[in-house]
Amino acid sequence: MIAAKLKILIVDDHQILIDGIEAMLQGVDNFEVVGKLLDGKLALTYLSDHPVDILLTDLYMPKMTGIELTQKVKKAFPDLKVLALSVSYDVSIVHDLMDAGISGFILKTIGRNELIDAINEVSKGNVYFSREVSNEILRSLANRNDPEEEIYRLSDREIEILKLIAREFSNADIAKQLYISERTVETHRKNIYRKTNTKTIVGLIKYAVERKLI
Known part of the structure; x- marks a missing residue:
């Protein structure tokens, strides 16, 4: 049985960059670029009528920014994976993207192999950041003041499961590791x-890093 290809939509306000990204993805057996659009509004219209697995979007665009597009996409299509791209970034913008629910953020300076790796990772439900971005996020979190005490504290078991989630363990893997049922894992999750007031794995990892749980 032939595996279904990942349907990829590229959104950028520069046609030359769209064409370049598409060229980089040509020849990858499990990828299919199904759409190439110049702004976020067109992307939302396209998504309402066409199935897409991965959205590659520029961060800075007229009419609708990458953050605004991500917020609208995750609200309307929560299962769609969003991978943001930019030639530059500010760590505060990356935090905003994380809060919006992106699956990853990469710089346009990366090569073909890393782009392919990033798409494959987010398609599996994992999080992917370019190395420079990851390092900057960790530095910014390390420089923050300690957060206030939480009203709800995580139990030792919940912290144990949180650490495994951060290591990209599935519910089945966690259940096997801790000798508990998958239903129990799902309840803990x-x-x-x-308790952490988060909705995505990105937000959960951000919470854990801030509190030095991982």
């Missing part, structure tokens, strides 16, 4: 998201 829901409680962790509720």
Whole structure:
């Protein structure tokens, strides 16, 4: 049985960059570029009528920024993976993107192999950041003041599961590791998201790093 290809939509306000990204993805067996659009509004219209697995979007665009597009996309299509791209970045913008629900952020200076790796990683439900971006995020978190005490504290078991989630363990993997049922893992996972007031793995990892849990 032939595996279904990942349907990829590219959104950037520079046609030459769209064409360049498409050229880099040519020849990858499990990728299919299904759309190439110049702004976020066109992307939302396209997504309402066409199935897409991965959205590659520029960060700075007229009419609608990458952050605004991500917010609207995740609200309307929560299962769609969003991978943001830019030639430059500010760490505060990256935090805003994380809060919006992106699956990754990469610089346009990366090569073909890293672009392919990034798309494959986010397609699996993982998070991917260019190395420079990851280092800057960690530095910014390390320089923050300690957060206030939380009303709800995580139990030792919840912290244990949080650490495994951060290591990209699936519910089945966690259940096997801790000798508990997958249903119990799912219950713990829901409680962790509720107590940490997070909705995505990105937000959860951000929470854990800020509190030095991982």
